[in-house]
Amino acid sequence: MDSTISSLIGAAERGDRSASETLFSALYSELHRMAKRELARHGVPVSLGATTLLHQAYLDIAARDGPSFPDRARFMGYASHVMRGLIIDHARSRHAQKRGGRFEITSIGTDAGENVVDDRELTQISEALDELAKMDRSLAEVVDLKFFCGFSFAEIAAMRGVSERTVQRKWDKARIYLHHSIRPNLSL
């Protein structure tokens, strides 16, 4: 079976369910492999931003798959979803076996210990996002791109071909929904 990422994206867009599953796992192992490669290259901790990883993955895969490879915006749409999976899985495995997950989730903040997102909360966010995606896919996508992959509103707007204001509104909306699902008992 022809299983380049480009052909998988094509098939997924035509509604082929098994292709979209294969695409997910192919992208997953691709991103995972790249993260490991980065680790191996440096040998010591370096920060590895999700955005950088995605851009590199795009360049790598696009170079390999050739001119038929879809545009960045489409690629990022799929890859950001996969990136969420990658982050969640590592958070979970770290939770399960304290001694040695290979990744750690931390905030972009400059100080340690600040705003570290709890891995349980991450899992909850992901589950709530899956629910949200059933009702409004574009809202979940904005969260994947912004929260999980670190893209700015301007970048997302450019990728999606909409105004920044629209992205901001979708983000605000999605956040209300997520908050409801995750911290339902927060009193205001």
Place this chain on the structure above:
Amino acid sequence: MSTLSPDQWQAVSPYLDQALDMPDEERKAWLMALGEQNPTLAAHLQKLLDEHRVLAQERYLEKGSVLLPGHAALVGQTIGAYTLLSPIGQGGMGTVWLAERSDGRFQRQVAVKFLSIGFAGGGERFKREGSIVGRLTHPHIAELLDAGVSSPGQPYLVLEYVDGDHIDRYCDQNKLDVAARIRLFLDVLDAVAHAHAHLIVHRDIKPSNVLVRNDGQVKLLDFGIAKLLEGEGHAGAITQLTREGGGALTPEYAAPEQVTGGPVTTATDVYSLGVLLYVLLTGEHPAGKGTHTPADLVKALVDTEPPRLSDVVSPARANAEETTTNAARRTTAPDKLSRLLRGDLDTIVGKALKKKPQERYASVTALADDLGRYLRHEPISARPDTIAYRAGKFVRRNRAAVALAALAVLASGAGIVSTLIQARTARTQRDFAFRQLTHAEAINDLDNFLLTDAAPSGKPFTVNELLGRAERLVERQHDLNDVNHIQLLISIGRKYQGQDQDASARRVLEQAYELSRRVTDQSARAQASCALGSALSTGGDPKRAETLIQEGLRDLSDEPQFVLDRIFCLARGGEVARDSGQSSEAVARAQVAQKLVEKSPLRSDVLESHTLIDLAESYRVNGQLREAVATFERASAQLASLGRDDTEQAGTLFNNWALALLQSGRVLEAETIFRRAIDISRADKTVEAVSPTMLNNYAVTLRELARLPEAADYAERAYATAQAAGDEVAINQSLLMRARIYRDKHDLARSDAMLAQVEPRLRRNLPAGHYAFGSLASERSLNALAKGDIPVAMRLGDQAVAIDEASIKGGGEGAVPLRLLLIRRSTIELAARRPNDAAADAARALRLLLAATEPGTFSSITGRAYLALANALEAQGKHNEARAAARSAAEQLQNALGLDHPETRAARQLAEADTLPQ
């Protein structure tokens, strides 16, 4: 309440969309109105919106998540003589670990800082310099114990471990008053003075580098590290950028010379210390509140005088709550704090923050002395600002533009450096990166040079004078190698072109081209011919311009290291093609350039926004309005994210974007964006400084919106400005516009006279058969119709359509105007009692329009086509069909032109008319 059920969410979702798009005040009234109809929904919505406010304040989920590999795996590893214990920090420069000595000789904990930058040369120099900095011992300087490079080439530093808080937070948490803050700050000054005495400049003083331990002891971190990182072939300023997390420049504490690329001296630290003191005393940054884009900060840094300390904390300020909090953190009230800071402290901080290094305190010790005198209530040495000092402002204003240009170069330089580090695989790529870096430095040199050597001292000057001096200086520099000489000439030529000095641009670029024929460097050859091509294109030699572009593109081989040159040539080629009416070729070139930018590892936002603007304009000229509007939107978002949405470049972008909207019949949207374009280009100037084309475009928009007096006013101004500037194209456009306005006023004799003036002018400038002659005939037909001369109107209407169709058939422009010409002819046909022809023309226009408009957008032109169709159908006696068409017309027109527009009203009237008895 718990998770929102899908039903609940669907119910509330559209209301949330509306509410989130409203300003607060409006939202309140809207919710109240909604509450009267549906109290449950309104209450629910209110709760969600309250929640939204809290979430926005908390910045819930906004920090994002990041992958950090292998933390856990590294615990227990040894680096040099140290064992890693746990990660304690993650910053722009890299990760910081708590560690202890492995050999157990000392019970001492240290911080190991891994720098996220690689060293190609094994880092020998890094180690050597490290040992020099290591000798810096002072009670307030965190000691650098060791420096090295781990086996995979990762440089690290071993530092004294400081368990403390940032100085600004420490002061706030302990509510230190002004005097206590100054005393603590004097400890900082003592440490910096010690380092300066050892000829080490910090270069990066900011709160996160100045820690205070629980016992109140100040410790400065990272002394001399910036210097350590230098000298591996990077210029200082570029290093500064790369270390801030790979390209994100945060010059909050940087001195002006650090962003303009001037020499970094001890005065640089004096400036950063001034910013720190400003923050400690007022709680605010000199550039003001809020988040700043790097470009904003640089602009503020180079040309805005910070407000006085005492003004910033004054109770008269708008944000009373914040000033009170800030004062409370200094155990005082706003008015008292303002009095405390007024006078000497205003003057001391003002002197530390001078834009020119030589006007600041001569040394850190001098600053400390003045602060000591202040604490002892003795007279200080610094004098308050004088008027004469403020007169220098003009010069600085001019510098901002140059500094921003330098920033762009530096920012792309930073991208290049990190690419170099990441993609060490291919040798060619590395060579390429070095080449680009050298080039970036050459341009940077030019900017520096424009700021310093070429700038006449003490008197105002224009950019053109500067360029003239630069040109002469470059001529005299015989030690330049040819390629650099060519590059500098191209830079100067392009700057002339940007100043609309076409003749000078051509002269310099001809020279660059001639020189380039003697070298083999592909890049210099291609850039020289393409730059000259672009300059000749507007100067009336389109044939040679095209030849030069093709020559330039041919000179470049397909190797990746020439991708930027290729993009440059394609962009210039796009301009040349647009100028000579080859608009589909222009689109093709811009598309190729854009693909290259997207695929390039050197892709930068600045580069991308340039390419997008080019592509969008090519689409527009080629009549692909949908694509044009979408691309302009992207480019505008790009510019906004770069903080460049108030530059001249943005002004041009907005003008062209609005024009595309206007041509699509999206008039209300066009009006907003034209106004932005005009606001940008008249900043600090009068409306006379706005380009006549822009004024005329705005006049057209206002007339479409039936705001006739304003339209007339702008049209007159456009005409006057166009005449003063001798801008032929704008004169023609504004004459046509005035003709329309006289027609609106039923002054048909004057209107005819205007049109009669336009005709010979068009004949002089345009080839026969150009679609503009069709538009002219169409204007005449409308005048004839207004006079009731229907046969003449009919003849001219036919003529207009025929000319335009012939132009399209011959591969020229005219597709967009054709729709309008058909609608006008339909109106004439209706007056001539030829309802079948009228219906056919309207239907044809409608088909063309619907094929070209984006679904879900509304267009005044589509609305008019529907209205013309409705009128024709009515005349044919097809009342029901006529009403349906009129309804569509009303929908289009009210969205594109507004509810109260006369044409919207006419359409509505027709749509609601009772069916007449058959």
